[in-house]
Amino acid sequence: xxxxxxxxxxxxxxxxxxxxxxxxxxxxxxxxxxxxxxxxxxxxxxxxxxxxxxxxxxxxxxxxxxxxxxxxxxxxxxxxxxxxxxxxxxxxxxxxxxxxxxxxxxxxxxxxxxxxxxxxxxxxxxxxx
Numbered sequence: 001x002x003x004x005x006x007x008x009x010x011x012x013x014x015x016x017x018x019x020x021x022x023x024x025x026x027x028x029x030x031x032x033x034x035x036x037x038x039x040x041x042x043x044x045x046x047x048x049x050x051x052x053x054x055x056x057x058x059x060x061x062x063x064x065x066x067x068x069x070x071x072x073x074x075x076x077x078x079x080x081x082x083x084x085x086x087x088x089x090x091x092x093x094x095x096x097x098x099x100x101x102x103x104x105x106x107x108x109x110x111x112x113x114x115x116x117x118x119x120x121x122x123x124x125x126x127x128x129x
Contacts, residue, residue: 002041009085010039013048016080017073024076028069032057037096041089048089051096059095066093 002010018036025034033055040049054062066073070091078088 003043006041006043006045009045009089010041010048012081012084013041013050013077013089014039017050017077019080020073020076024072028073029062029065030057032062034062034066037098045087046089047092049092049094051094053096063093063095 014036017039021028021034021036035053037051037053039051041047042049052063052066070093074088074091077091081088
């Protein structure tokens with residue numbers, strides 16, 4: 001579980017990084033739709049792990065573009081929060097896969113339901129004959 005300070009710093013970074021992405025996002029990743037799903041801080045507040053949800057584009061390409069612009073993103077972020085933190089953490093970007101997992105699970109549940117209905121229909125048909 002994250003400490004209160006980790007949560008505070010994560011929220012600060014998430015809010016300000018969201019603004020950076022809204023204003024300068026097209027420069028960093030083109031026309032893709034990118035949202036910040038979550039920011040997690042290491043206990044020493046040295047690394048910020050930023051999980052991005054990416055839509056309307058290839059996720060690996062967009063992630064590579066964001067990673068290649070990490071210095072510019074960090075520079076924009078520093079200008080916004082320089083008075084609120086002693087030192088700026090390193091930024092690590094990751095693709096958030098939770099939405100994809102939700103869709104996969106949903107598909108699995110649909111398949112299971114269809115199979116169960118087929119078995120029930122088959123059993124009913126056998127009983128009537």
